[in-house]
Amino acid sequence: MTAPTEPREYMRIRPIHNGTVIDHLLPGTGLFILNLLDYTTLRVTPGLNYNSDRIPGGKKDIIYMEGGDLTADQMGVIAVISPSATINWIVDGKLSRKTHPVPVPDELGDILLCSNAKCTTNTEGGSRRFKVLQQPTDTDPFRVLCRYCEKEFYGPLVRFYTGQTLKDVRRGRFEFRR
Numbered sequence: 536m537t538a539p540t541e542p543r544e545y546m547r548i549r550p551i552h553n554g555t556v557i558d559h560l561l562p563g564t565g566l567f568i569l570n571l572l573d574y575t576t577l578r579v580t581p582g583l584n585y586n587s588d589r590i591p592g593g594k595k596d597i598i599y600m601e602g603g604d605l606t607a608d609q610m611g612v613i614a615v616i617s618p619s620a621t622i623n624w625i626v627d628g629k630l631s632r633k634t635h636p637v638p639v640p641d642e643l644g645d646i647l648l649c650s651n652a653k654c655t656t657n658t659e660g661g662s663r664r665f666k667v668l669q670q671p672t673d674t675d676p677f678r679v680l681c682r683y684c685e686k687e688f689y690g691p692l693v694r695f696y697t698g699q700t701l702k703d704v705r706r707g708r709f710e711f712r713r
């Protein structure tokens with residue numbers, strides 16, 4: 536039997552060499568955002584309920600992603616779910632650039648569902664496009680227009696492709712599925 540050794544750091548996050556760190560996510564939203572990322576091939580590490588001096592409540596989620604990049608749709612959803620988010624791009628082990636607030640593109644795609652139950656995108660499927668009429672802010676929810684049925688809807692009526700509303704996601708109430 537060997538003598539007890541010093542405690543090991545079992546959960547050590549390998550530094551990102553080339554990739555992205557999505558920081559300052561509202562606590563509870565990290566796993567939903569993880570859902571949006573292609574972690575079947577990339578090395579992705581979620582951190583939940585880390586200490587934060589920026590977010591009210593003092594907790595944040597953070598995601599480390601080695602390799603790959605974020606699409607405009609993915610960034611848009613991160614911005615809508617967590618306006619507090621900062622995205623850091625790491626190149627050759629160094630911070631290359633960071634963005635906050637994260638921009639929402641002029642259009643979002645399949646990542647959202649139309650709030651009109653009769654819309655052909657809900658009854659027959661197919662690809663979806665939404666024009667972003669108003670960017671999210673701390674006080675105003677964001678507002679979008681379906682390109683197919685022209686229905687306009689805003690914050691509380693926004694549902695993601697997983698079926699959850701923004702409120703559900705911010706409360707950490709969602710199914711974790713691919």
Ligand SMILES: [Zn+2]
Pocket residue numbers: 649650651654655656681682683684685686
């Ligand atoms: Zn529609």
